[in-house]
Amino acid sequence: MxxxxxxxxxxxxxxxxxxxxxxxxxxxxxxxxxxxxxxxxxxxxxxxxxxxxxxxxxxxxxxxxxxxxxxxxxxxxxxxxxxxxxxxxxxxxxxxxxxxxxxxxxxxxxxxxxxxxxxxxxxxxxxxxxxxxxxxxxxxxxxxxxxxxxxxxxxxxxxxxxxxxxxxxxxxxxxxxxxxxxxxxxxxxxxxxxxxxxxxxxRHQLSYRETIRRIQDGAIGEIIYAKAYWNGGEIWVIERRPEWSDMEWQLRNWNYFTWLSGDHIVEQHVHNLDVMNWVIGTHPIRAVSGIGGRQVRTDPKYGNIFDHFAVEFEYPNGVTVFSQCRQINGCQNIVGEEVIGSKGRSDCAQSIQAAGERWRYRGENPNPYEREHEDLIASIREGKxxxxxKNVAESTMTGIIGREAVYSGQAISWDDAMESTTRLGPERYEFGPLPVPPVAMPGRYRFT
Missing domain, CATH: 3.40.50.720 (NAD(P)-binding Rossmann-like Domain)
Structure with a gap:
C-alpha cells in the first residue's frame, strides 16, 4: 500500500x-x-x-x-x-x-x-x-x-x-x-x-474545534494511535401493528434495517468516526479487521442489524484507529474519542495532556445542534x-467499510470498496410485501 x-x-x-x-x-x-x-x-x-x-x-x-x-x-x-x-x-x-x-x-x-x-x-x-x-x-x-x-x-x-x-x-x-x-x-x-x-x-462545537485545532498544531506531536467509542444501550424500537405492511413497519422501525439505516456503526457511530477523520485529516486506507454480531437483540422486531461492532482501521502514515460501538442494555457505556501522539494525548473534546501539563477548554460552548444551522445560514448570508x-460522505464511507469488514470477516480497502455497485433496498417504493434480508453471517457473507 x-x-x-x-x-x-x-x-x-x-x-x-x-x-x-x-x-x-x-x-x-x-x-x-x-x-x-x-x-x-x-x-x-x-x-x-x-x-x-x-x-x-x-x-x-x-x-x-x-x-x-x-x-x-x-x-x-x-x-x-x-x-x-x-x-x-x-x-x-x-x-x-x-x-x-x-x-x-x-x-x-x-x-x-x-x-x-x-x-x-x-x-x-x-x-x-x-x-x-x-x-x-x-x-x-x-x-x-x-x-x-x-x-x-x-x-x-x-x-x-x-x-x-x-x-x-x-x-x-x-x-x-x-x-x-x-x-x-x-x-x-x-x-x-x-x-x-x-x-x-x-464540527460546530467550540470545545471540539479548539481542542482539535491545538492537536493539529502539534500539541501532542504526531498522532500514532486513536480510539473511538459509541457503546450505549438499545435505542427505540417500534412494535409492528397488524395493519402495517412490511414496508410500512420497516420505515417506521427504520433503525433496525441495514437498507434504511446502514446499521448503527454507520447511523450512530458515524459521529465518532467523523472526529477520527477530522483530527487525522483524511479517511482510512482500509478496515484491517473487525468482529461483531447479533448476540442480544435477536428478536425479529430488531430487523437484521448487529448489536455490536469492533473494527481496526488503518490510516495514512501508519496511524491505527480502534473503533467500537454497541447497543446493548446493562453494559458499560462509553461515548467519545481519544488520540495518542508522540508527545501526549487528548480526548478531542476538551482536554490535552502533554509534557506533564494539562490544558482544558473553558470557553463558551453553545448548543452545537443550533450552531450547525447558525453556521450554515451565516455562511449563506455572506455569500460563502x-x-x-465530502466530509460527511467520507465519514459515512468509513462506517460502511467497517460494517462490511465485520459482516464479511474480511479486510476491506477503501479503494476496493469504492468500486462497489451494490445498492441496498428495493427498486420501487410502495407499501406491501418486503422480505427482510437475512442477518449477515461472517465467513459466508460477501461484500460486492
Whole structure:
C-alpha cells in the first residue's frame, strides 16, 4: 500500500491539516462576524423532509426555539414544546413539510403550532414523492433532510438540482452508490454556490474545534494511535401493528434495517468516526479487521442489524484507529474519542495532556445542534456557503467499510470498496410485501 501523499510531497500531515484547519476557522469567524449585520438580507424559508423526532428537533434548532427537545444516548426523540417557548430567530420561518406518513407530519405540525407557526394544507405533502412536491415550492430556499438515511442521497441531489441550500442529517448514505451520489451533489452545490451542512455537530462545537485545532498544531506531536467509542444501550424500537405492511413497519422501525439505516456503526457511530477523520485529516486506507454480531437483540422486531461492532482501521502514515460501538442494555457505556501522539494525548473534546501539563477548554460552548444551522445560514448570508458534503460522505464511507469488514470477516480497502455497485433496498417504493434480508453471517457473507 502506498504511503500518504503528505509524505511523498514533503509536506507533513500535521502541517497540512493545521494550515487547512486554520483557514477554515478564519472563514468561520468571518461568518459569525457578519451574521448579525446581514440578518435581514436573507430570509430563511425552511422545507422539512422527514417529520419524525429528529426532523422536528432540527427545525426547532434552526428556529432557536426554547423547547424540551432531548437527545438521549438511547436515540432521538422530541418531547414537547415548552409553554414559554419562543422563536429566537424571527427572520427564519418554516414554509412546508413532507413525510411519507400523514400522522408524523401532523405531529410535527402540532409542535410548530405551539410556536404560532402554521403550515397551510397546500404546503403539507405525504407519500414517497412528497419530497418532490416540497422541492417544487419556489419560496423554499433551505431544506432540512431528516428522512431515513437510505433516501438521503437522492433527496440531497434533488434539492441541489432545485437550487436549495441543504442541512442534511447524518449519515449521508447506507451504501457506496449513495456515498458517491452525495459527493456528486456536493460538487454540484459548489458549482451553483449552494451550501450543505451535515448533522455531524461536533464540527460546530467550540470545545471540539479548539481542542482539535491545538492537536493539529502539534500539541501532542504526531498522532500514532486513536480510539473511538459509541457503546450505549438499545435505542427505540417500534412494535409492528397488524395493519402495517412490511414496508410500512420497516420505515417506521427504520433503525433496525441495514437498507434504511446502514446499521448503527454507520447511523450512530458515524459521529465518532467523523472526529477520527477530522483530527487525522483524511479517511482510512482500509478496515484491517473487525468482529461483531447479533448476540442480544435477536428478536425479529430488531430487523437484521448487529448489536455490536469492533473494527481496526488503518490510516495514512501508519496511524491505527480502534473503533467500537454497541447497543446493548446493562453494559458499560462509553461515548467519545481519544488520540495518542508522540508527545501526549487528548480526548478531542476538551482536554490535552502533554509534557506533564494539562490544558482544558473553558470557553463558551453553545448548543452545537443550533450552531450547525447558525453556521450554515451565516455562511449563506455572506455569500460563502459552507459545503460539508465530502466530509460527511467520507465519514459515512468509513462506517460502511467497517460494517462490511465485520459482516464479511474480511479486510476491506477503501479503494476496493469504492468500486462497489451494490445498492441496498428495493427498486420501487410502495407499501406491501418486503422480505427482510437475512442477518449477515461472517465467513459466508460477501461484500460486492
Amino acid at each position: 502506498a504511503r500518504s501523499s503528505f509524505t511523498r510531497s514533503g509536506i507533513s500531515r500535521r502541517r497540512f491539516v493545521r494550515d487547512t484547519t486554520l483557514a477554515a476557522a478564519a472563514t468561520a469567524v468571518s461568518w459569525r462576524m457578519v451574521h448579525g449585520a446581514l440578518s435581514d438580507d436573507f430570509q430563511v424559508k425552511i422545507g422539512l423532509i422527514g417529520c419524525g423526532g429528529r426532523g422536528t428537533g432540527a427545525v426547532l434548532n434552526a428556529l432557536g426555539a426554547a423547547t424540551h427537545v432531548i437527545y438521549p444516548s438511547a436515540g432521538y426523540h422530541t418531547e414537547d414544546v415548552a409553554e414559554n417557548a419562543a422563536v429566537a430567530r424571527p427572520n427564519i420561518r418554516v414554509a412546508a413539510l413532507a413525510d411519507v406518513f400523514p400522522d408524523r407530519l401532523q405531529a410535527c405540525r402540532a409542535q410548530l403550532e405551539k410556536l404560532n407557526i402554521r403550515i397551510p394544507d397546500e404546503h403539507c405533502f405525504t407519500g414517497f414523492d412528497a419530497y418532490k412536491q416540497l422541492l417544487a415550492v419556489e419560496e423554499i430556499n433551505y431544506v432540512i433532510l431528516a428522512e431515513p438515511p437510505h433516501f438521503r442521497p437522492a433527496h440531497l441531489m434533488a434539492a441541489i438540482e432545485a437550487g436549495k441550500h441543504v442541512f442534511m442529517e447524518k449519515p449521508a448514505a447506507v451504501d457506496v452508490p449513495g456515498v458517491k451520489l452525495v459527493m456528486q451533489a456536493g460538487e454540484l452545490a459548489a458549482q451553483k454556490g449552494l451550501g450543505i451542512a451535515a448533522g455531524t455537530q461536533r 456557503p459552507i459545503n460539508e458534503a
